Amino acid sequence: MSLTSNPVLVSAVLSAVLLFTGTVWLWPRLARRSLRAVGGRIGLLLGTQVALFAAVGLAANQSFGFYASWADLFGQEKDQGVVVDHPPGGGPLEVVGSRRVPGAGGAPPRTGGRIQQVDIVGRTTHIASPAYVYLPPEYFQPRYRTHRFPTAVVLTGYPGTASALVDKLHYPRTALELSRAGRAKPMILVMLRPTVAPPRDTECVDIPGGPQTESFFAKDLPDALRTHYRVAQKPGGLGIIGNSTGGYCALKIALHHPDVYGAGAGLSPYFKAPIDATTGDLFQGDKALRNHADLLWFLAHRPAPDTSLLVSSSKVGEKDYRDTLRFIERVRDTGRTRISSIILESGGHNFNTWRREIPAALEWMSGRLSGP
Known part of the structure; x- marks a missing residue:
């Protein structure tokens, strides 16, 4: 799917919502002081933050047109313009x-x-x-x-x-x-x-x-x-x-x-x-x-x-x-x-x-x- 497509934006938003909901739901189970529980909390928080920033970034990109494609985003577009x-x-x-x-x-x-x-x-x-x-x-x-x-x-x-x-x-x-x-x-x-x-x-x-x-x-x-x-x-x-x-x-x-x-x-x-x-x-x-x-x-x-x-x-x-x-x-x-x-x-x-x-x-x- 292209960077600017609506399905990509919707997927990012849904991911952020699901991760936030999962964090709230699972937090009591991860309240222990074990390494596994601490790692789970870190993973949920990090995943939620990444999904949230991705959703906001994709929405801003659709509004302002900073990048046209994944290749453009990662600097892989190299073809030179011709007059x-x-x-x-x-x-x-x-x-x-x-x-x-x-x-x-x-x-x-x-x-x-x-x-x-x-x-x-x-x-x-x-x-x-x-x-x-x-x-x-x-x-x-x-x-x-x-x-x-x-x-x-x-x-x-x-x-x-x-x-x-x-x-x-x-x-x-x-x-x-x-x-x-x-x-x-x-x-x-x-x-x-x-x-x-x-x-x-x-x-x-x-x-x-x-x-x-x-x-x-x-x-x-x-x-x-x-x-x-x-x-x-x-x-x-x-x-x-x-x-x-x-x-x-x-x-x-x-x-x-x-x-x-x-x-x-x-x-x-x-x-x-x-x-x-x-x-x-x-x-x-x-x-x-x-x-x-x-x-x-x-x-x-x-x-x-x-x-x-x-x-x-x-x-x-x-x-x-x-x-x-x-x-x-x-x-x-x-x-x-x-x-x-x-x-x-x-x-x-x-x-x-x-x-x-x-x-x-x-x-x-x-x-x-x-x-x-």
């Missing part, structure tokens, strides 16, 4: 069911690159956010001293931590390996979280009377990068990529600001900002602002921007699969905005799935950014 381009037109899409760079060793910056931890302060929005900046080896090599490098802004999900992009998702290591293999240009990576006003989830929205998060990513961040690093000056030299909430932000910012970002990639994204306890009222009742943040509405009612987009999902394990196919078709209908996808057969909403997609996504990003 597929979707030209305009065509038939409907298939729907199936509902520091030093890690891995560089002790190499000096000219060989292994460097990661800098910085604080980015928005000149116009006055938003401040910590970030990690990966500079590739070529950045320090004499023959590239006048070059400006293609740059990708990398966003976590919510709440997320910027360090997870380095330690868990291995963005710098992957970029270094792709460059060494000749599959991608040397790129600067600017890694941060979209949560710029913690603990509030601002969904990269310019909130009336609140944090101007979209403006921070669309104006202040690019300005700060151009001031302090040799990043490409043209729009085609800057891209943005993220997972989950960061994926929604990446797609939205690329769509809204094609003059700044030449490409946007969303891994397991959603396509409109939620309103919940973590966000508060993002739009203050402003329907026009809410529509503007809905990517499907935007594509249907606004001129199609000249930019390239990438989305990823899984046929089994991701709740956004159908919405992702709708988004692809909506983009194709514009005839102007370009769309590509990575669709896995199976993969949940978790780091293991995104690690399988990141190499192909960075290679795709490199192919759409100008640079040396």
Whole structure:
């Protein structure tokens, strides 16, 4: 039976109930001080606890889609994502069911690159956010001293931590390996979280009377990068990529600001900002602002921007699969905005799935950014 099937969840719940009932029923018989009685008590308590945690974990997994299968849960899903381009037109899409760079060793910056931890302060929005900046080896090599490098802004999900992009998702290591293999240009990576006003989830929205998060990513961040690093000056030299909430932000910012970002990639994204306890009222009742943040509405009612987009999902394990196919078709209908996808057969909403997609996504990003 599959990890997400109802029979597995029901079995776990029944096991927890039966073990709890058995513990209550048998406890008087195990009240002696013999080794056998003590072992029985330990076994019943341990079994009940394990069954209870399994039931809660399975229920949470069904609700939030962290893992799609047993193989996904135990880290055995290894198939790498493959980018597929979707030209305009065509038939409907298939729907199936509902520091030093890690891995560089002790190499000096000219060989292994460097990661800098910085604080980015928005000149116009006055938003401040910590970030990690990966500079590739070529950045320090004499023959590239006048070059400006293609740059990708990398966003976590919510709440997320910027360090997870380095330690868990291995963005710098992957970029270094792709460059060494000749599959991608040397790129600067600017890694941060979209949560710029913690603990509030601002969904990269310019909130009336609140944090101007979209403006921070669309104006202040690019300005700060151009001031302090040799990043490409043209729009085609800057891209943005993220997972989950960061994926929604990446797609939205690329769509809204094609003059700044030449490409946007969303891994397991959603396509409109939620309103919940973590966000508060993002739009203050402003329907026009809410529509503007809905990517499907935007594509249907606004001129199609000249930019390239990438989305990823899984046929089994991701709740956004159908919405992702709708988004692809909506983009194709514009005839102007370009769309590509990575669709896995199976993969949940978790780091293991995104690690399988990141190499192909960075290679795709490199192919759409100008640079040396």
